[in-house]
Amino acid sequence: MPDVEMKPAEAKAKTTEEKEKKVEEPRPTPVAEIKNNVALIQRAVSTLEPRFTHRVLRTLTALRKRIDDAVLRNAIESIHTKDSSLKQSLLSWLPSAPTSTDQSMEVDASAQSSTPELVPEAEMYIRLLIINHLLSSEDTHEKALELANETVEKMQALNRRSMDAIAAKIWFAVDRAYEEAGELSDARPLFLAAQRTASLRHDDEAQAALINCLLRSYISYNLYDQADKLVSKTTFPPSASNAQFARYHYYLGRIRVVQLNYTEAHTNLQQAIRRAPPAKTAPGFYQSVHKYFVVTELLMGDIPDRTLFRHVVLEKALRAYFDIVKAVRTGSLAQFQTTLSKHAAQFEEDNTYTLIIRLRQNVIKTGIRRLSLSYSRISLRDICVKLNLDSEEDAEYIVGKAIRDGVIEGRIVHEKGWMECGTQKSGYGPEVSEVFGRRIAFCLDLHNQSVKAMRYPLNAHRKELAAAEGAREREKELAKEIQDGDLDDEDMGGEF
Numbered sequence: 001m002p003d004v005e006m007k008p009a010e011a012k013a014k015t016t017e018e019k020e021k022k023v024e025e026p027r028p029t030p031v032a033e034i035k036n037n038v039a040l041i042q043r044a045v046s047t048l049e050p051r052f053t054h055r056v057l058r059t060l061t062a063l064r065k066r067i068d069d070a071v072l073r074n075a076i077e078s079i080h081t082k083d084s085s086l087k088q089s090l091l092s093w094l095p096s097a098p099t100s101t102d103q104s105m106e107v108d109a110s111a112q113s114s115t116p117e118l119v120p121e122a123e124m125y126i127r128l129l130i131i132n133h134l135l136s137s138e139d140t141h142e143k144a145l146e147l148a149n150e151t152v153e154k155m156q157a158l159n160r161r162s163m164d165a166i167a168a169k170i171w172f173a174v175d176r177a178y179e180e181a182g183e184l185s186d187a188r189p190l191f192l193a194a195q196r197t198a199s200l201r202h203d204d205e206a207q208a209a210l211i212n213c214l215l216r217s218y219i220s221y222n223l224y225d226q227a228d229k230l231v232s233k234t235t236f237p238p239s240a241s242n243a244q245f246a247r248y249h250y251y252l253g254r255i256r257v258v259q260l261n262y263t264e265a266h267t268n269l270q271q272a273i274r275r276a277p278p279a280k281t282a283p284g285f286y287q288s289v290h291k292y293f294v295v296t297e298l299l300m301g302d303i304p305d306r307t308l309f310r311h312v313v314l315e316k317a318l319r320a321y322f323d324i325v326k327a328v329r330t331g332s333l334a335q336f337q338t339t340l341s342k343h344a345a346q347f348e349e350d351n352t353y354t355l356i357i358r359l360r361q362n363v364i365k366t367g368i369r370r371l372s373l374s375y376s377r378i379s380l381r382d383i384c385v386k387l388n389l390d391s392e393e394d395a396e397y398i399v400g401k402a403i404r405d406g407v408i409e410g411r412i413v414h415e416k417g418w419m420e421c422g423t424q425k426s427g428y429g430p431e432v433s434e435v436f437g438r439r440i441a442f443c444l445d446l447h448n449q450s451v452k453a454m455r456y457p458l459n460a461h462r463k464e465l466a467a468a469e470g471a472r473e474r475e476k477e478l479a480k481e482i483q484d485g486d487l488d489d490e491d492m493g494g495e496f
Helices: 001-025 032-047 048-057 070-081 085-091 099-111 120-135 137-160 161-180 184-200 203-222 224-233 242-258 264-274 283-300 306-310 319-330 333-342 344-349 351-357 359-374 381-385 392-404 430-455 460-484
Strands: 375-378 410-415 420-421
Touching: 032 048, 032 120, 032 161, 048 161, 048 359, 070 120, 070 264, 085 120, 099 392, 120 137, 120 161, 137 161, 137 184, 161 184, 161 242, 161 375, 184 203, 203 224, 203 242, 224 242, 224 351, 242 264, 242 283, 264 283, 283 351, 283 359, 306 319, 319 333, 333 344, 333 359, 351 359, 359 381, 359 392, 359 420, 375 381, 381 392, 381 420, 392 410
Parallel strands: none
Antiparallel strands: 375 420, 410 420
């Protein structure tokens, strides 16, 4: 009995030791990770399974932060064991190797002398790593642009469908290379021609990346009309990744908010936030989307939730916007002008200065709404004093527009120079049903997208069909035996 009782404890101890060993497994070196990724790409090409390529590209963000000149050089020399023109062309974009690593490279070459020839997709992947590495330093931006142009020419000459996923990443790297070199507008004809080619070949991944690159180029030069025409003339592929969808909704939200379409802009920015990577994975994108999201909510007449400004990633980035929210909420025009002049440099850097200037009318409307709740009758002169307006004529115009827009209920008495405030509207009516209708439509759309995103095992329905056919055949055999009288009472279950 004691031995039997000790077995579960020993099993638990073994399982805990195995877990500790698994936890303590060292992380592979960047060179080993690159070699494993190249092997996965070759497997994807040989088996026609693009999921292996997507698995490699998912590690790109974390891997490019760990690579340097030595890592890329060692990876290329360990993958290309024999001297060739391809190996020399890849190494030419990197600084020359120090003499101390020659011996270790000879060991690696002898150990992997039987390495098979690389597929073109693996070469494009290594070129992508080199471009991202060159873009990390300001001194090598021109070199990165040269390599990007050479890679695009070679990629278009190969024209392989198994290269589509890597090509989408390469196009984004090309866009960054042109932007860092200050020649983003020069890349527009190249992107337009590539987008037409991708749409004809039904290359959804490259098409999504190129549409986002074009929208980024147009918005960077404030060409919102051309960006809107591009959106109306193209169809964003529904099979694109969440990252591409997040960028597309972000650019679409920026276009709509400039066009005064705040409701649609709010919806697009909300979708960008939901589809974006985690906040700590892509903090820059997360902060940029929320800046426009806060401004759009203010332009719609809503006040953002206070918990949004307490987020770890957003607290420091949205500090200026929090001051603007406080000024709009209190309806103080003087506080709004002070905050605007204080943070004008940051708003211009974020390209939100022109949008925040539009909030002046919202601040005045908020102040008028607060006055209408506090007073049943107030003179236009007092409104000028409380809202810091220039004249009574401005106050009369603003109050009249607020009454016409339904912000407040009341009327202006011109003879006596005051505003009489009426009762507020009820919170029920057709507007509430429209809001509920939009929420229901959003939930149904979210459900449909979730069902489309689900993955099902291949040929699973065939097993169910085979089982159903077998059951039908057994029923037919049983019915035939009963009809022929081959079954006796014992076979039928006793006293039948």
